Amino acid sequence: MATTTIVLGRRGALRDGGARLRTGRSDVRIALLFVAPVLLGLIAFYIVPTVRGLYLSFTEYSILGSPEWVGADNYQRLLADPLFWNALVVTIQYVLINIVLQTAVALGLALLMHRVAHSTVIRGMLLMPYLMANVIAALLWFWMLDYNIGVVNQLIDGLGLPRVAFFGSQEWAIPTQALINTWRHMGYVALLIFAGLQAIPETVYEAANLDGANPFQQFTRITLPLLRPVLALVLILTVTGSFQVFDTVAVTTQGGPVNASRVLQFYIWQKAFAEQEFGYGSAIAVVLFLILAIVAFIQMRVLRGNESDLA
Amino acid sequence: MSETRALLTAARRRPRRFQWRLVFPWILVTLAVAVSVLPFYWVLRTALSTNSMLASHSGSLLPAGFNLGAFARVFGLQSPAEAIAQGGSGASISFWTYLLNSAVFATATTVCAVFFSSMAAYAFARLRWKGRDKVFGLFLATVLIPPIFTALPNFLLVRNLGLLNTMLGMVLPYLFMTPFAIFFMRQFFLNMSREVEEAAMLDGAKHWRIFFQVVLPNAAAPLATLALLTFMTQWNEYFWPLLVASDDSTRVLTVGLGVFKSQAPQGAPDWSGLMAATLVSALPVLILFAIFGKRIVNSIGFTGTK
Numbered sequence: 335m336a337t338t339t340i341v342l343g344r345r346g347a348l349r350d351g352g353a354r355l356r357t358g359r360s361d362v363r364i365a366l367l368f369v370a371p372v373l374l375g376l377i378a379f380y381i382v383p384t385v386r387g388l389y390l391s392f393t394e395y396s397i398l399g400s401p402e403w404v405g406a407d408n409y410q411r412l413l414a415d416p417l418f419w420n421a422l423v424v425t426i427q428y429v430l431i432n433i434v435l436q437t438a439v440a441l442g443l444a445l446l447m448h449r450v451a452h453s454t455v456i457r458g459m460l461l462m463p464y465l466m467a468n469v470i471a472a473l474l475w476f477w478m479l480d481y482n483i484g485v486v487n488q489l490i491d492g493l494g495l496p497r498v499a500f501f502g503s504q505e506w507a508i509p510t511q512a513l514i515n516t517w518r519h520m521g522y523v524a525l526l527i528f529a530g531l532q533a534i535p536e537t538v539y540e541a542a543n544l545d546g547a548n549p550f551q552q553f554t555r556i557t558l559p560l561l562r563p564v565l566a567l568v569l570i571l572t573v574t575g576s577f578q579v580f581d582t583v584a585v586t587t588q589g590g591p592v593n594a595s596r597v598l599q600f601y602i603w604q605k606a607f608a609e610q611e612f613g614y615g616s617a618i619a620v621v622l623f624l625i626l627a628i629v630a631f632i633q634m635r636v637l638r639g640n641e642s643d644l645a
Numbered sequence: 646m647s648e649t650r651a652l653l654t655a656a657r658r659r660p661r662r663f664q665w666r667l668v669f670p671w672i673l674v675t676l677a678v679a680v681s682v683l684p685f686y687w688v689l690r691t692a693l694s695t696n697s698m699l700a701s702h703s704g705s706l707l708p709a710g711f712n713l714g715a716f717a718r719v720f721g722l723q724s725p726a727e728a729i730a731q732g733g734s735g736a737s738i739s740f741w742t743y744l745l746n747s748a749v750f751a752t753a754t755t756v757c758a759v760f761f762s763s764m765a766a767y768a769f770a771r772l773r774w775k776g777r778d779k780v781f782g783l784f785l786a787t788v789l790i791p792p793i794f795t796a797l798p799n800f801l802l803v804r805n806l807g808l809l810n811t812m813l814g815m816v817l818p819y820l821f822m823t824p825f826a827i828f829f830m831r832q833f834f835l836n837m838s839r840e841v842e843e844a845a846m847l848d849g850a851k852h853w854r855i856f857f858q859v860v861l862p863n864a865a866a867p868l869a870t871l872a873l874l875t876f877m878t879q880w881n882e883y884f885w886p887l888l889v890a891s892d893d894s895t896r897v898l899t900v901g902l903g904v905f906k907s908q909a910p911q912g913a914p915d916w917s918g919l920m921a922a923t924l925v926s927a928l929p930v931l932i933l934f935a936i937f938g939k940r941i942v943n944s945i946g947f948t949g950t951k
Contacts, residue, residue, distance in 0.1 A: 361772035364852045368768035369780065371761040375821025380787045383798035390798065443677055450670040458938045459678050461945070462685070465930050467881035469899040473906060473923050474684050477691065477916055483703040485687060492704075521681055522945065529946025578791055581883045585903045599793050606797055607888065619794045626791055 390616035397610045408617035418618060420593050421601040424508055428597060429576045431512035436519055436572065437565075443524035445557075448531040457528075460521030468581030471518045476501065476586050479510065501587050507594040514582050523568060530564030531557070566637035573633065574626050598622050685927075692716065692921035696732030699916055715921035733915045738908075740925060742894065743901035748929075749812060750886070750897055751879040754819035759872050762822045763864065766830030767856055771842070781831075787824050792884065800888050810892035819879065826871055833867040834860070870944045873937055877930050898926040 391408055393401035412418050447457060463471060479486050479500040487497045500510040534557065542552050558565075580599040583589065589596035589604070596604075598618065606615025691699070695710030702709035717723045718733045719740045768774075769781045799818050808814030841863065845855045861868070883899040890896060896904070905922050906914065934941060 360774050361768075361852065362774040365768040365772040365774040365777070367853070368764045368772065368856075372765040372784070372822035372827065373780075375761070375818075376784060376787065378802075379799055379818040379821070380790060380795060381783075383795040383802070384790055386798040386801075387794050439677075442673070446670055446674050446677075450667060451674045454939055454942055456674065456678060458934070458942050460681050461942055462934070463681050465877055465934055465941075466927055467883060467899050469881075469883050469902050470923050470927050473902060473919060474688055476906070477920060478684060478687060480916075483700045483916075485703065488704050517680070517684075520677075525942070525945040574791070578793060580793075581899075584883075584887075585906055602793055602797075603884075612797065612801075616797055619791075619797060623791055623794050627789065630789070 387616050387619060390613055391620045392617075393613040395612040397612055401613065404613070408614050411614065412617055412621065417593065417596065417601065421596050421598045421618075424594065424596060425577060425579070425598045428508050428512050428579055429573060431509055432515050432576050432579075433569070433573055435512065436516040436523055437569065439516065439520045440523035440527055440568075443520060444527035444531055445553075447524065447528045457521075457525060461525060462521070463518045464522035466518065468515075468518065469585050471514055472582040472585045475510075475514045475517070502591060504591050504594040507587050507591060511579065511582055511587070511595055511597075515576070515579065519572065523572060526568050526571075527561065527564060530561050530568075533564075534560045560642075562637060563642045566633060569637065570630050570633050574630060577622065577626055577629070688920045688924050688927075691917055692924050694917050696913075696915060696917050712917075715915075715917035716925075718915070718918045719922045719925060728918075731917075732913070733918050738901070738905055738922075739893070740898075740901065740922060743896050743898045744925070746812070746890075746895060747880055747898040747926075750815055750882075751876050753812075753816050754879045755872055755876045757816075757820045758823050758826055759868065759875055761820075762826035763830040763861070763868065763871075764856070765822065766827050767834055767860060769827070770831045770834035771860075772852065781827075784822075784824050784827055796885060796888060799885075803889050808889075810890050810895045812890075812895060815886055815890045815895065815897075818885070823875065826875060829871050830864070830867065833864060837863065869937075870940055873933060873941060874944060877933065880930055902926055 390401060392403060392405060394404045394407070395401035443460060447460075451457075466474075478484050479498075481487060481497060481499050481502060484500075486500075491497055498506060500506050538556055538560070539552060542556055547555065578599050579597050580603065583595050583597055583600050584603070587595045589600050599622070602615050602618045602622070605611045605618065690706070690708050692715050693708035693711055693713070694702075695712045695714070698710035712731075714723065714727075714731045718728050718731065719738065721739055721741070723731070723733070769777060795818075803809060803814040803817060806814065808817065837860075841859050842855055845859050850858075881899065882897070883903075886897045887900050887903070891900065902919075902922055906919060908915075
């Protein structure tokens with residue numbers, strides 16, 4: 335009787351070691367008590383809103399009055415909405431620049447932390463931008479990149495190059511947003527990758543050294559393949575985050591100049607809150623949700639993030 | 646013996662041989678640190694400057710026309726006329742209120758979410774009940790839902806409850822849990838030794854007493870880390886407070902900063918005032934980081950997930 339275990343699912347049964355506990359009874363009552371608050375939060379602020387958001391996307395709802403069922407109208411309108419397609423393109427441009435740059439810099443920094451700079455103080459300083467609010471990062475760079483008196487343009491001018499309208503020109507609006515967010519996230523992503531590097535046993539490198547592999551070969555043949563699961567997690571995390579860029583755009587360019595930086599989440603906010611089209615805004619949000627799910631799924635598949643080569 | 650000592654002193658005199666191959670890597674490290682940290686100095690330098698002198702001294706490393714007026718302006722200690730004369734907008738901007746709102750918002754959500762989440766984490770890690778892992782899976786799945794997607798319906802809920810522009814409405818969705826807090830604490834409880842709990846159980850203690858008197862005190866370190874991380878995240882939150890609390894009396898700092906920025910007086914932004922406001926907003930997190938930096942740095946990694 336004492337060894338009666340409740341089926342917990344594979345992982346649970348493994349970690350729990352339930353059979354070793356003295357009683358065979360289930361803790362359902364006390365567990366319910368412990369879980370009740372978070373369950374309430376989950377239902378009220380995650381599950382119900384998800385269903386409601388889905389429902390709203392099939393309605394016309396101007397915040398006043400009540401939602402009116404319109405079927406797939408919002409989605410049809412969306413397909414024909416040039417601003418939506420623009421938002422999608424602009425967002426993808428942003429994600430590409432942001433992720434490529436950020437991952438490359440972070441990977442380099444992680445290698446430096448692992449091989450050269452071991453101090454926690456240095457790691458801390460590199461993490462500082464990440465601890466700041468997006469709004470702060472945005473304002474700080476809004477000032478430093480100002481066309482006339484920003485220090486960066488002073489430097490550019492000093493080098494005899496033409497000044498750059500980082501926020502004011504259509505071609506620079508998105509790269510600038512991507513740069514700001516890269517600045518904020520590079521130390522954090524580097525630390526995540528650094529944690530992955532530390533998990534690679536030193537013996538693998540010693541063996542490679544004996545075999546006469548040069549540092550570059552060691553990086554491409556050992557480090558990168560063994561880092562793959564960590565990189566996959568990092569990429570899923572940062573890509574989904576990157577698709578939801580909003581704060582820095584909202585406090586600086588507000589989607590402009592013209593439509594150059596009107597990213598998806600800003601467009602959703604504009605439709606739902608500035609123009610009070612809740613149904614349409616919800617439909618775009620559903621599309622964003624789907625894009626994120628698909629992108630995460632593809633990344634998981636391509637990078638085989640759930641398998642490790644470190645057997 | 647003396648030989649060892651000789652070797653030791655020799656080693657001390659030349660702790661590490663200078664290695665040419667490390668010069669380039671260290672230049673890169675220095676560059677990365679400079680790019681990460683120097684902007685903060687520039688914020689401070691600008692906050693201590695006089696607006697009218699910023700343009701003519703835009704390259705100077707020291708404050709252009711050292712002056713504390715920007716901070717006075719941010720905290721509403723200047724008369725409108727004085728503020729306008731110094732390049733401010735003259736509109737009242739009550740950073741004390743925003744500071745207080747941010748503190749209440751971040752503290753309330755941190756305390757409640759961390760507390761409830763650790764209770765649940767204990768149930769997920771240590772109690773045995775049917776459907777446990779399925780319910781936990783539900784919490785895992787919430788990470789996939791983008792915040793914007795739930796933000797619209799949550800806004801409607803808060804509005805229907807009549808809680809727009811109230812602190813309660815603002816804290817409500819964060820009060821019960823954050824998925825991250827549950828994972829974080831569950832991972833700790835899974836790895837915690839069972840012995841103390843079992844001893845207490847043999848003494849006939851009930852689960853809730855074990856949790857509060859044995860488990861929680863033993864979890865002080867991870868709880869502190871989690872509270873720190875949660876507090877900083879909440880302090881930096883922008884989107885949700887912007888939706889539900891745009892009123893001057895309920896604004897948090899991030900939202901207030903956005904408003905401050907949009908009040909461009911006399912055509913040009915009040916740069917020194919804006920940078921002073923930015924610095925004030927960043928200060929609490931900077932102080933926490935100065936005290937608990939090591940804890941925060943070491944908490945980042947994939948130690949929790951396997």
